[in-house]
Amino acid sequence: MKKALIVLMIITLSSSFYAQxxxxxxxxxxxxxxxxxxxxxxEQMKKSVFEFMNNRKWTNDVYTVNERIDCSMLxxxxxxxxxxxxxxSIQVQVRRPVFKSSYYTxxxxxxxxxxxxxxxxxxxxxFNDNSFQNNLTSILAFYAYVILAVDYDSxxxxxxxxxWQKAQxxxxxxxxxxxxxxxxxxxESNKNRYWLIENTLQPVFQGIxxxxxxxxxxxxxxxxxxxxxxxxxxLKSLELLKPVYNARPASxxxxxxxxxxxxxxxxxxxxxxxxxxxxxTETLMLIDPANTTKYTKIQEGR
Numbered sequence: 001m002k003k004a005l006i007v008l009m010i011i012t013l014s015s016s017f018y019a020q021x022x023x024x025x026x027x028x029x030x031x032x033x034x035x036x037x038x039x040x041x042x043e044q045m046k047k048s049v050f051e052f053m054n055n056r057k058w059t060n061d062v063y064t065v066n067e068r069i070d071c072s073m074l075x076x077x078x079x080x081x082x083x084x085x086x087x088x089s090i091q092v093q094v095r096r097p098v099f100k101s102s103y104y105t106x107x108x109x110x111x112x113x114x115x116x117x118x119x120x121x122x123x124x125x126x127f128n129d130n131s132f133q134n135n136l137t138s139i140l141a142f143y144a145y146v147i148l149a150v151d152y153d154s155x156x157x158x159x160x161x162x163x164w165q166k167a168q169x170x171x172x173x174x175x176x177x178x179x180x181x182x183x184x185x186x187x188e189s190n191k192n193r194y195w196l197i198e199n200t201l202q203p204v205f206q207g208i209x210x211x212x213x214x215x216x217x218x219x220x221x222x223x224x225x226x227x228x229x230x231x232x233x234x235l236k237s238l239e240l241l242k243p244v245y246n247a248r249p250a251s252x253x254x255x256x257x258x259x260x261x262x263x264x265x266x267x268x269x270x271x272x273x274x275x276x277x278x279x280x281t282e283t284l285m286l287i288d289p290a291n292t293t294k295y296t297k298i299q300e301g302r
Contacts, residue, residue, distance in 0.1 A: 019064065022068060022069050022144065024050070024072065026046055026072070026073050027075070028075045030042055030077045033079065045075075048124075048125050049140060052127075053073070053140060056144075069151045072093045073091070074093075075115070084118050085116070086116070087115065091109075092112070095107065096155075100224040100225075109260040110256055112139075117134070117135045117139070135174075138170055145167040148160065149164045158206070164200055171197050186198070199253040208240075211241050215237040219237055231272055232276070235283075238284070241283075241287045255290070262295075266294060266298055277298050
């Protein structure tokens, strides 16, 4: 009996060092429907989404607590359509630790305005990889795999491919969703969940994924001891975006990349060499013209 207890304690202690993949912070904003008497429902909604994202095992990989992926979801409820049906937006952000530093680099930032779903208090959020059950869990699971995909892409070349494919499976299953549930189809918009996955897995957009890896792994991750070399590698990584821009100017996926990276790039190169500043400014103004005014700050120095 004593030996059995010891074994049980060892198993319990060992399992405490391992965790699910995501460390996802969840917030729900209901300011636009002030006066609602459903405070408890929204508290339960927040708890249910938090548990769905953080307690579910999304891969077969082993994670320690410190290796969990830092991410966040901001759900803004804009309208209550019926007793248990809501409409709003969901913003997903992902950040990655930089080697031997306390700094986290943003690697994904997207606000999805096509967020219509049903939620009933005290119900369990169910999800099946092989079929579309409801819009809420399909969207949450879709972004769970996107979070995994961008994180893995930042640590190894095209490392996120299996997770992008999982997200694509959810997308394919959602083609059977009712027409009023937007965001899943190619014909609705050129900037939605469909095009996020469709573009990412196309060879013409591979430069964005290659850039994210080199920017993160060969650039930022060595800056703690080789700042000049790391900054030079970041500049080289941005050159990989030129063929993508030439083939697909002002694409949705390029916009997503700079949603998370524009401000960071400015801060990196403010302290760069004069020739680096000139080169990176020219490159950025070419491939991300929407942020041209922002990039002039690089020449202003620290």
